[in-house]
Amino acid sequence: MPAEPPAGAPREEKARRTDAEMLARFQNSSKRPPCSDTLGMRLEAVDQEAMALTMVFDVSDRFANPTGAIQGGFITAMLDEAMSTCVIIASNVTMTAPTLELKTSYLRPLFPGAARVEAHIVKMGKSAAFMESECFDPGGKLVAKATATAAPKPFRRISADTVA
Amino acid sequence: MDAERAALDARWQTQLTDGPIPPASRFLGFELIAFDSLEGWCEARFTASEQMQNPGGVVQGGFVTAMLDEVMSLAGAVCQPVMSWVPTLQLTTNFIRPMQLGPVLGRGELVYTSKSVVHTEGVLTNEAGKVLARGVAACVPRPLS
Numbered sequence: 616m617p618a619e620p621p622a623g624a625p626r627e628e629k630a631r632r633t634d635a636e637m638l639a640r641f642q643n644s645s646k647r648p649p650c651s652d653t654l655g656m657r658l659e660a661v662d663q664e665a666m667a668l669t670m671v672f673d674v675s676d677r678f679a680n681p682t683g684a685i686q687g688g689f690i691t692a693m694l695d696e697a698m699s700t701c702v703i704i705a706s707n708v709t710m711t712a713p714t715l716e717l718k719t720s721y722l723r724p725l726f727p728g729a730a731r732v733e734a735h736i737v738k739m740g741k742s743a744a745f746m747e748s749e750c751f752d753p754g755g756k757l758v759a760k761a762t763a764t765a766a767p768k769p770f771r772r773i774s775a776d777t778v779a
Numbered sequence: 780m781d782a783e784r785a786a787l788d789a790r791w792q793t794q795l796t797d798g799p800i801p802p803a804s805r806f807l808g809f810e811l812i813a814f815d816s817l818e819g820w821c822e823a824r825f826t827a828s829e830q831m832q833n834p835g836g837v838v839q840g841g842f843v844t845a846m847l848d849e850v851m852s853l854a855g856a857v858c859q860p861v862m863s864w865v866p867t868l869q870l871t872t873n874f875i876r877p878m879q880l881g882p883v884l885g886r887g888e889l890v891y892t893s894k895s896v897v898h899t900e901g902v903l904t905n906e907a908g909k910v911l912a913r914g915v916a917a918c919v920p921r922p923l924s
Contacts, residue, residue: 721869
């Protein structure tokens with residue numbers, strides 16, 4: 616279900632893109648945020664009807680803890696990336712979704728290399744979005760699961776110094 | 780404080796200030812401020828860098844969680860009776876204010892520990908003292924052989 620444009624928005628709702636068009640828009644974007652590059656993120660599949668997506672990550676050894684496994688927060692960063700992008704896509708790139716709360720369960724260690732994350736929206740409302748996601752290691756084993764709550768708001772790129 | 784505890788504290792102090800910095804800690808700009816193994820807390824300074832920025836120009840939530848995980852895990856680890864690490868089973872973060880680039884202060888606190896479980900809490904604040912995020916975690920203690 617596409618989110619409605621914000622009240623009083625001067626533009627009409629943008630035409631819906633196909634899944635392939637949406638995927639291409641993200642894959643070919645020249646304005647990738649730094650965190651996506653840092654995480655080695657690539658959007659692999661989008662299913663707008665199911666409000667779901669799949670991302671793959673090149674997991675850098677810069678995120679390892681003293682045991683050599685990836686420190687949990689960086690696994691959460693991949694899960695957050697996928698869940699937030701779900702909301703942006705579900706709104707047809709009209710809304711962003713600052714996360715209010717995020718809970719991650721760490722089931723197995725993840726080591727530098729590759730990871731796949733599947734995320735979907737449980738409920739997309741006007742003032743709240745609820746998401747779930749799972750992270751898998753290259754062998755397909757479940758590494759971590761997360762749930763998150765976000766507050767969608769109109770999308771605009773802002774620089775750090777304009778944030779209140 | 781008994782001699783065993785003092786020796787353990789000295790090992791942690793050395794590891795956290797003179798030892799090789801783990802990659803994840805280095806990425807986050809971790810610098811130990813202080814810890815107390817009897818009271819069960821750890822404070823550290825972090826640096827939010829440009830490579831953590833989301834499309835809104837603030838720090839992506841996962842990196843905020845990574846900072847909390849550092850101080851919370853240390854708070855749980857330094858108070859163990861033997862040198863241990865405390866892998867996190869579950870961590871919940873509340874994102875209260877957007878995190879701007881620059882210095883961040885973190886504090887992790889032990890809530891409860893037994894032989895099989897460790898509960899911790901954490902808070903991140905900016906230089907003005909405003910709370911940016913809070914965390915709650917459950918971990919398991921694993922003695923280092």
